[in-house]
Amino acid sequence: xxxxxEYGLWRSTFWQVMIVALLAIAVSTWDLFTNVEHKDIIATLxxxxxxxxxxxxxxxxxMMWQVLRYRAASVLIGIRHQSELVQKRLLIQNVxxxxxxFGLYYGIFFLxxxxxxxxxxxEIGLLLLLLRYFLxxxxxxxxxxxxxxxxxxxxxxxxxLISLGYHYWIEANYLLIMYxxxxxxxxxxxxxxxx
Amino acid sequence: MLAxxxxxxxxxxxxxxxxxxxTAELGQLLHISGDNGSGKSTLFKIITGLLAADSxxxxxxxxxxxxxxxxxxxxxxxxxxxxxxxFLANLNKRFDAARVTELMTQFDLNPQNxxxxxxxxxxxxxxLGIIQAVMENQDIILLDEPTRGLDEESxxxxxxxxxxxxxxxxxxxxxxxxHVDGLNYDQSWVxxxxxxxxx
Numbered sequence: 001x002x003x004x005x006e007y008g009l010w011r012s013t014f015w016q017v018m019i020v021a022l023l024a025i026a027v028s029t030w031d032l033f034t035n036v037e038h039k040d041i042i043a044t045l046x047x048x049x050x051x052x053x054x055x056x057x058x059x060x061x062x063m064m065w066q067v068l069r070y071r072a073a074s075v076l077i078g079i080r081h082q083s084e085l086v087q088k089r090l091l092i093q094n095v096x097x098x099x100x101x102f103g104l105y106y107g108i109f110f111l112x113x114x115x116x117x118x119x120x121x122x123e124i125g126l127l128l129l130l131l132r133y134f135l136x137x138x139x140x141x142x143x144x145x146x147x148x149x150x151x152x153x154x155x156x157x158x159x160x161l162i163s164l165g166y167h168y169w170i171e172a173n174y175l176l177i178m179y180x181x182x183x184x185x186x187x188x189x190x191x192x193x194x195x
Numbered sequence: 196m197l198a199x200x201x202x203x204x205x206x207x208x209x210x211x212x213x214x215x216x217x218t219a220e221l222g223q224l225l226h227i228s229g230d231n232g233s234g235k236s237t238l239f240k241i242i243t244g245l246l247a248a249d250s251x252x253x254x255x256x257x258x259x260x261x262x263x264x265x266x267x268x269x270x271x272x273x274x275x276x277x278x279x280x281x282f283l284a285n286l287n288k289r290f291d292a293a294r295v296t297e298l299m300t301q302f303d304l305n306p307q308n309x310x311x312x313x314x315x316x317x318x319x320x321x322x323l324g325i326i327q328a329v330m331e332n333q334d335i336i337l338l339d340e341p342t343r344g345l346d347e348e349s350x351x352x353x354x355x356x357x358x359x360x361x362x363x364x365x366x367x368x369x370x371x372x373x374h375v376d377g378l379n380y381d382q383s384w385v386x387x388x389x390x391x392x393x394x
Contacts (some may be wrong), residue, residue, distance in 0.1 A: 012274070072269040073279070076327060079243045079263045082286040 013093065016066060020059060020097045024104035027055040032112055040118035041109050042125050042179055046132060052167045057160055059101055060139060063094045064156045067146045074147065087147050094140035102133045120180035128175055135166055196220055196259070197242070197335055197366060202251035204237055211237045213389040214251070219368070219382065221256075221334060224361050226378070227370040228394065229386035235370035238386070239265050239337045255335060262333030264341055268324035272313040276323050277306050280330060289331040298326045301352055317344035325353065329360065336360060336367045342375055354378060 031051050035044045045051060067090050070077070077086050106129060110116065117125040139159045146152035176183035182193065197219045204212040211234045219225055229235050240246040242253050243263050255261065270279045276299065284290035299306045302322040312320065321344045328336055342350050354377045360367050369375070370386075383394040 069271060069273065073271050073283070075245065075265060075269060076283055077286065078245045079261065079265070080283065080286045081244065085286065 016062065016093075017097060017100060020062065020101050021104055023055050023058060024101045025108065027051050028105045028108040032109065032114075038118075039114040040120075041106075041114075041116045042128055042176070043119060043183075045105065045109060046128050046171065047176055047183060049167070053164065056136065056163055059097070059136070060143065060159050060163060061156070063097060063140055063143045064146060064152075064159070066090065066093065067143055068152060071147050071152065083148075087144055090147060091141060091144045094143060095137060098133070098136045098140045102136065106133075119182050124175075124179045128171070128179055131175070132166075132171075135163070139163060196254075196256045197368075198252075198254045199238075199242065200252045200254075202238070202241060202248045202253065204234075204241060204246065204249050210389050212241070212248075212391075215386075215389075215391045216251075217382075217384065217391060219366055221259075221366045222361060222364045223366050223381040224357060224378065225366070225368040225382045225384065226374070226380040226394075227368060227384045227386055227391070228372060228374070229370070230372055233386045234389050235386055236266050236339050238391075239263055239339055239368075239370065242335075242337060259334040260331065261335045261337065262328040262331060263337040263339070264321075264324040264328045265337070265339045268320060268327070270312045270320070270323065273311045275309055276304060276312055276315070276319075277308075279312055279323065280327055283327050284331050287331070291330065291332070294332070295326070295330050298330055298356075301356065302326060302349060303352075318346060318349065321345055322349060325356070329356070329365075334365055336365055337370070338367065339370045340372070341369060342371065350375065351377075 028045070031044045031048060035048070038044075070086055070090060074083065074086075077083055116122075139162060142155065142159055146155045149155050181187040188194070197217070199215060199217045202212055202215045203210070215234075215238060217225075227235055227238070237246065241248050243261055243265070245265075271282060274282070277295070280295050280299075281290050284295070296306045302325070304319065304322055304326075312323065315323070321341070325338065325341055328338060342353060345353065354375065357367055357369075357378060369378070369380075384391050385394045
């Protein structure tokens with residue numbers, strides 16, 4: 001039987017995963033309801049600035065907080081020669097949280113009954129969905145380095161900048177246009193698409 | 196057994212330890228005195244493996260386990276004291292509930308207290324730091340400024356604990372800038388400008 005102390009750590013890990021799950025459900029549901037006119041999955045979940053800017057930044061901050069929590073005890077963990085073990089556990093937890101987040105974030109849309117890839121090709125659409133998931137996985141792994149880093153704050157800011165930079169620069173200027181010309185501002189202006 | 200042989204350490208061009216050597220056996224109580232910044236914490240970090248020495252070596256007995264309180268101990272701030280102690284001890288699957296409860300009670304900390312460590316006073320954190328250094332039946336115990344923030348009653352309990360550890364054939368090394376009355380050291384050393392000398 002687990003003691004109260006043992007439950008203490010499991011409880012905080014459980015609640016962190018629950019917060020991530022609730023965040024994904026809330027954002028995906030919000031996106032579905034507020035995007036009544038245009039149900040394409042890429043337009044709803046990838047192109048939308050708000051769903052990347054706020055919830056995915058919150059996800060990164062939550063993972064960083066989790067790592068910094070253990071970092072505070074790193075000397076006592078190091079004395080026991082278990083720094084590698086703790087970092088491995090943090091890595092597993094971060095990867096699990098990103099997977100739970102995107103599983104629910106994408107999953108709710110897939111199960112909503114909407115036609116999924118409306119504006120562009122299925123292949124490039126899937127690639128866009130996977131690329132964002134993999135980007136967040138890489139950032140989740142990068143965040144674990146904050147456990148040993150001399151400057152965890154800089155690492156935290158860097159992960160946020162990479163996430164936003166990828167969205168506003170690489171996705172907006174290249175990947176979304178590859179998926180559909182409808183997401184090209186010039187094409188939209190020429191064809192008087194203002195929606 | 197602990198054998199420190201000609202250990203040197205510098206940070207950038209600033210030498211902190213210079214050819215430090217020391218040998219001690221289980222069952223001995225040692226004191227290393229020295230001013231702030233004299234290298235006591237650095238020496239402890241090298242013994243525990245947290246820092247690598249520039250030169251020299253540290254060796255301990257094959258089955259000896261090191262416990263240590265170094266500088267201001269950091270914990271999982273939003274967890275209880277018991278959760279912290281259980282987490283640390285279970286990293287090597289050495290949690291002994293009876294021993295931890297006994298130590299906490301001895302130091303007037305309530306094992307059932309659900310307050311997070313973040314709300315603990317300096318003295319309470321220090322007690323927790325001492326407890327984690329000895330709770331896993333460690334053989335070599337390094338205590339860096341262990342009485343910092345402790346009240347008189349707690350210092351008395353600390354002396355009782357150290358004497359019981361010595362009686363249990365544990366090696367205890369206390370590093371502090373002052374002496375604690377009531378402790379009879381087997382070896383006393385002074386660390387001055389990185390050089391360790393007999394007091």
